[in-house]
Amino acid sequence: xxxxxxxxxxxxxxxxxxxxxxxxxxxxxxxxxxxxxxxxxxxxxxxxxxxxxxxxxxxxxxxxxxxxxxxxxxxxxxxxxxxxxxxxxxxxxxxxxxxxxxxxxxxxxxxxxxxxxxxxxxxxxxxxxxxxxxxxxxxxxxxxxxxxxxxxxxxxxxxxxxxxxxxxxxxxxxxxxxxxxxxxxxxxxxxxxxxxxxxxxxxxxxxxxxxxxxxxxxxx
Amino acid sequence: xxxxxxxxxxxxxxxxxxxxxxxxxxxxxxxxxxxxxxxxxxxxxxxxxxxxxxxxxxxxxxxxxxxxxxxxxxxxxxxxxxxxxxxxxxxxxxxxxxxxxxxxxxxxxxxxxxxxxxxxxxxxxxxxxxxxxxxxxxxxxxxxxxxxxxxxxxxxxxxxxxxxxxxxxxxxxxxxxxxxxxxxxxxxxxxxxxxxxxxxxxxxxxxxxxxxxxxxxxxxxxxxxxxxxxxxxxxxxxxxxxxx
Numbered sequence: 001x002x003x004x005x006x007x008x009x010x011x012x013x014x015x016x017x018x019x020x021x022x023x024x025x026x027x028x029x030x031x032x033x034x035x036x037x038x039x040x041x042x043x044x045x046x047x048x049x050x051x052x053x054x055x056x057x058x059x060x061x062x063x064x065x066x067x068x069x070x071x072x073x074x075x076x077x078x079x080x081x082x083x084x085x086x087x088x089x090x091x092x093x094x095x096x097x098x099x100x101x102x103x104x105x106x107x108x109x110x111x112x113x114x115x116x117x118x119x120x121x122x123x124x125x126x127x128x129x130x131x132x133x134x135x136x137x138x139x140x141x142x143x144x145x146x147x148x149x150x151x152x153x154x155x156x157x158x159x160x161x162x163x164x165x166x167x168x169x170x171x172x173x174x175x176x177x178x179x180x181x182x183x184x185x186x187x188x189x190x191x192x193x194x195x196x197x198x199x200x201x202x203x204x205x206x207x208x209x210x211x212x213x214x215x216x217x218x219x220x
Numbered sequence: 221x222x223x224x225x226x227x228x229x230x231x232x233x234x235x236x237x238x239x240x241x242x243x244x245x246x247x248x249x250x251x252x253x254x255x256x257x258x259x260x261x262x263x264x265x266x267x268x269x270x271x272x273x274x275x276x277x278x279x280x281x282x283x284x285x286x287x288x289x290x291x292x293x294x295x296x297x298x299x300x301x302x303x304x305x306x307x308x309x310x311x312x313x314x315x316x317x318x319x320x321x322x323x324x325x326x327x328x329x330x331x332x333x334x335x336x337x338x339x340x341x342x343x344x345x346x347x348x349x350x351x352x353x354x355x356x357x358x359x360x361x362x363x364x365x366x367x368x369x370x371x372x373x374x375x376x377x378x379x380x381x382x383x384x385x386x387x388x389x390x391x392x393x394x395x396x397x398x399x400x401x402x403x404x405x406x407x408x409x410x411x412x413x414x415x416x417x418x419x420x421x422x423x424x425x426x427x428x429x430x431x432x433x434x435x436x437x438x439x440x441x442x443x444x445x446x447x448x449x450x451x452x453x454x455x456x457x458x459x460x461x462x463x464x
Contacts, residue, residue: 146386150379154369164362164383167355210386213303217378 002087003095010099024065024104025111031057032115047120051180054116054129055136055173058108062137063165065104066144067158069096070215074152080219089212097145097208105137121184128183135196136176142203143168149214171199230307233458236449239442246442250435257429265422277335279426283433285328288356291321291437295363296388299381311377312452314384315367316444320437322360329353359387373452 014020035053039045046053073079073096082092112133113126121129147165151157179192228234261279268275295317302310332350333343344350363380370376453459 146382150366150383151369153375153379154366156369160362160365160369163358163365167358167362168387168389170351170355210382214379214382217375217382220375220378 002085003091003098006082006092006095007099007102010096011102014099014103020065020068021103021107024061025107027064028057028061028108028111029115031060032119035119043120047184050116050119050121051177051184053119054112054133054180055177057115058112058133058137059140059166059169059173061108062104062140063144063162063169064158065100066141066148066165067161069100069141069145069148070152071148071157074215074218079215083216083219089215090208093145093149093211093215094204094208097141097211100145101138101141105134105141108137109133116184122186124186125180125184128189129180132176132179132183132189132193132196135193135200136172139172139196139200139203140165140169142200142207143172145211146207146214149211149218152215152218172196175199230309232309232312232449232453232456233462235309236446236453236462239446239449243439243442243446246435246439250432250439253428253432253435255432257425257427257432260425261422261429265425266419268422271339274335274338275422277331279429281328281331281335282426283430284324284331285353286430287433287437288321288325288328288353290434291317291324292356292359292384293388295321296384299384303378303381303385308377308452309449311381312445312448313441314381315377316441316448318360318364318367320440320444322357322364324437325353325357325360329357363387 032053035049036046039049070079073082083089085092109130113121113123113129116125116129117123144161144165147161147168150164151161154160175192175195179189179196182189182192229238258279262276265276267273295314298310298313298317301307302314329350332353336345337343363383366383367376367380370379450459
């Protein structure tokens with residue numbers, strides 16, 4: 001219940017300050033644009049690169065967005081109030097992370113097939129790309145919430161967050177880009193999706209606990 | 221049976237003195253075993269029928285690669301103990317583990333690359349095992365980076381402990397990557413269950429070397445632990461007595 005209120009509050013705040021919603025998308029589009037600029041406009045090469053390019057760009061965009069996940073709320077004392085509220089901090093952070101995914105992961109997954117199309121990916125792969133990026137970014141939001149909470153009290157948080165989270169996010173990238181590649185080739189992508197789903201379940205159940213512990217440490 | 225010896229492990233002055241007494245034992249036995257293992261491996265063991273003398277790098281590569289994972293497990297367990305029971309010495313152990321583990325990982329990557337050039341014809345290939353070992357190196361570096369970014373030792377301890385416990389998920393992924401994605405890297409030659417796929421004359425020096433490197437880790441850990449305790453307890457009265 002409290003988690004649902006947190007989701008509603010975070011969504012409302014984000015829609016009042018839409019740059020939080022738009023910046024990751026703009027970053028994603030720009031990074032994907034860098035691939036044709038750097039390897040050349042040859043469509044056969046771009047099509048081979050497409051799953052990797054989309055995933056690396058989506059991963060970096062989601063990672064940059066993670067930096068805002070707790071920072072504003074930590075600065076204005078909201079997180080402290082959450083911790084003192086008597087509600088389970090784990091559930092509240094689960095709500096915050098879910099809201100963060102709705103605000104970054106879902107828009108990114110909708111944008112991904114469009115950018116894929118510019119890289120020569122056929123339109124029939126769109127559903128597959130949306131599903132894989134949505135699932136992968138959900139896992140990344142949960143795993144990333146640990147890093148975002150840990151770097152709250154740290155100096156130079158943003159860069160450190162990337163170094164902490166990217167090694168842990170490697171399996172998401174591996175299975176996610178594999179699923180996207182299969183979807184683009186028009187094959188069944190159930191197997192890597194199931195592995196992604198397993199990562200989501202694991203991170204969904206454990207990451208909020210670790211993030212709550214990390215937030216408590218940062219409030220000490 | 222009394223557990224006082226165990227409870228005393230939570231006391232910095234006791235651990236400081238104990239580590240000082242144990243260091244020479246670990247260091248000397250490590251030195252002897254490493255020399256014996258390397259002599260056995262580099263001189264006594266026969267050349268491999270397929271890889272010639274090139275295989276001999278495993279007497280350094282396998283122990284360091286094994287320890288890179290082992291040290292991470294130690295670090296994660298020490299961090300968990302420190303986080304759960306709030307034992308300062310456990311955090312000091314975890315802090316002392318990280319640079320040693322990172323060095324073992326770097327040596328394992330470097331020796332593996334030296335082996336890869338003549339055997340596979342390339343210094344580096346993006347196989348799961350190499351990649352996950354590289355990621356392990358970054359986990360160590362991230363851990364040390366997180367620790368370094370806090371001014372307050374206690375907060376650094378607890379925040380990095382959470383990261384170490386979370387990162388321990390990666391250790392089984394590295395270890396079982398050979399089983400999951402059978403690739404260019406040869407499968408493990410030594411298993412606890414089943415038949416080893418390595419000749420006894422090659423195996424014995426490897427095990428001796430492995431034990432030697434593990435004891436070497438113990439010695440380095442104890443020295444680092446003493447330094448770490450000194451740094452943390454620099455304001456305490458017992459330090460002046462201990463150093464006097």
